[in-house]
Amino acid sequence: MSENSESRSGPLAVELHGISKSFPGVIANHSIELMVRSGTIHAIVGENGAGKSTLMKTLYGMHQPDAGTITVNGQQIQFRNPTEAIAAGIGMVHQHFMLADNLTIIENIILGAEPTDNRGRINFGAARERIEALMTSLGATFDPGTNVSELGVGQRQRVEILKVLYRGAKILILDEPTAVLVPQEVEELFETLKRLVLDGSTVIFISHKLDEVLTYCDEITVMRQGTTVAHTTPTQVDRRTLAQLMVGSDLPDPSGRETKVGEDIRLQVLGLNVASEIPGAKLALQDINVTVHSGEIVGIAGVEGNGQFELCEAILGLRPKLSGTISVDGSELSGSDTRTRREMGLSYIAFDRHREGLLLDAPLWENTFLGREENAALTNGPFISRGKIEADCRSIIKRFGVLTPSEHVPAFALSGGNQQKLVVGREMASDPKILLAAHPTRGVDVGAQAAIWDELRHARDNGLGVLLISADLEELIGLSDRILVMFDGHITAELDPNTATPEMLGTYMTGGEIVTSL
């Protein structure tokens, strides 16, 4: 995308020119050109590893560039540390929240910049007044006296934003802020950001989620392989072109199969009812019937929280059922524990890889061993065989293209996409008969997405049955052989992906009905 004269008008809040930054052995950023107009939401998009975060750390003073200039509000500046960036009105909302759960919202916000009298006594009244004023401008409604532990993810993010605003920031950098949010929260976040922009702030928004960038942002800078490759606006590009700019080549496509769905029933769920966690509330799952054949991918569409999670947990034996049967390969699972079920051929790509899928502090080889402790190929009698496990881990790393220096690094050192590839690899390594795949490509960049799709297709062609739960409708339509829609604990529709459109799915997912004349 070429330069656009219209988008280059108006005063510039931030101007980066010729920025380069290298770390020992790696060039993270080179010849960066970035111009952010004042009073806009400016998106910086790019795949994981494209250098977005390095660039933002440069702007926030967390490290110094090797070359190039930084201009803020028309003044050329050098930041030696974040404190100087904060003084210049730049604030950063980190991807991982930096909040103390047991402290109140006020305490978290004022920490390090407390209003005190000369004896060090905090003036909580003044702090509260100031914070409440900022909250009004954000449209936030919580009581600043409550503990952060009582807040949901979306509200915590708002506290992070308040922290930055409290320090007087006019230019906000948000590092992948939507990675942890559910769709409604994403919408609320952007409403908040729009208010800020109207009040004269400037927002720099790092993301690789193209839909939200196209919907909500004013301008877009695309990064690829450490440099800026395009500057554009949502009116000038569509999703596909933007994605191609990001990847630098054609986009992967989830669809395509040459083999036929098998005859054997791999997973059968009949008349499943599961109670809600809240006593007295309606059933979490009501009369669920699902059949997955060998070599078949059955997609489950639905807005999150409509029973998908409970369904997976019931199948895995993590959640008690009220009635109904679940069988794998013809054998009933009632009464067998989760480990037995896994040994019978169940595998599970968890909804949240950080919470359920990985031990973040443990090395990769321990992570790939998780859930496979009974696997005779990885153990020596009662002892684990570290050599075998490490070799197995290396083969998973190789087969799934996990980018890592070795199998000894802790899981948190990997990017989200690589963590997900590792989880997928582990779950596929035990040669399952049935794979419950919840959001297998969530938060993963385009390259990793293609790799995971390839693996799923390949395993399916070899007879694996897959129950695919996804919020990515293109993924559902492209990969699935059948799509079931879940709403409010029921299966409300069964669709043929050849005829289904994202709009149709959307209608069913939100409880609507479509009258057809089939």
Next chain:
Amino acid sequence: MKFLQTFSVARRTIFLSLGFMMVLSVVRLITNANDITSSGTISSTLRVATPILLAGLAGLWAERVGIVNIGIEGMMIIGTWFGGYGAWKWGSWAGIALAIFAGSLVGLLHALATVRFNVNHVVSGIAINILAAGATEYLSIIFFKGQKGGGESQSPTGKGGYGEFDMPFLTGGRVGSWRSPDILGWIERKHDLPLLPDLAGFARGLLSDVYVPTLLAIALVPLTGYILWRTRFGLRLRSSGESPQAGESLGVPINRLRYQAMAVSGGLAGFAGAYLSCVFTSTYRQGQTGGQGYIGLATTIFGNWNPFGVLRGAILFGFPTALKFRDEKNVPALLLVVAIVLVVVAIISFTRQKQILAMGLLFGSALSATTYFLVDEVPQEFVAATPYIVTILVLVGAQQQLRPPAHAGAAYRAGENH
């Protein structure tokens, strides 16, 4: 507001104490064990509770900044030795000051190990305990052996000199040279009345014959609350114990705070030790602490990392110990107290839908009531163990929602936030 929550614990403490006084009053009327609420018992409870309170506050300061301090026992041992030495050479107050100073240094040593060298907190704490026991024995041989009254395991008798405090008019304190009337003492002797003499005994225990160091220790409770929940220093200190990464990202000097808090923690533990060797007694003796550092750390935890909670825990532990010290005949009455308290807690648990716990508590209550009515003489071993048993029972019954500082004891290196 956090600070108000702190004081709501204080309010609850007062409320609970009143309820407890009523139970004691009933038991006193039934058993005629007048001593269980006498002013003598209360003031000796305070004396027994003070070192535990100080050790508990030491634990609180350490854990609130994020460091687990198993070494309190060792810091107390150091405190007893230096307290004994100072009292012998210059007098009690000097002993206390010297002990606080020495305790701070040991606290800083623990900080050096855990902050600078990232040694596991428990390992470093245990090392300090062992080191303290050995070092004091060695120092005793050098300084005390051969001195008059001193030896390898004890110091010569210290000079006294800390003050005592009597409230005028209420407890017979002096105004000038005139001895004012002892009103509370008069009420206390009306043993036939319910509750009133118990309250009078309680108040008189708090206000008469109180050692000034005890008053200082008690004053440290609201002071700790004020510093930690009201000041900039305190907020930053707590942030270090909850999420040092959050503090660091906002420019809070986490490591410096940890050294400061550990100096305070060590100083408090040193004070606790000196209390034993220069206030409670007037000589240092080897093994004088008797595990009170650990008990103090337990009150930190059961006091929910709150200074008033720590105070409550210390008194809870001090009371049965004081009863036992005064007269072993009090112990059977204590059984009846336990029985009644357990019934009350069982009723509360039952209303909170915790039937199984309630049943267990009722069973425990029945057991201790039966023991009281069937057994005339309580075996000596049981007497010795009573304070511990009572503490455990009450703590089990209390079933608090404990919430430790989120980052206490966890390894932390500056600049490594992920």
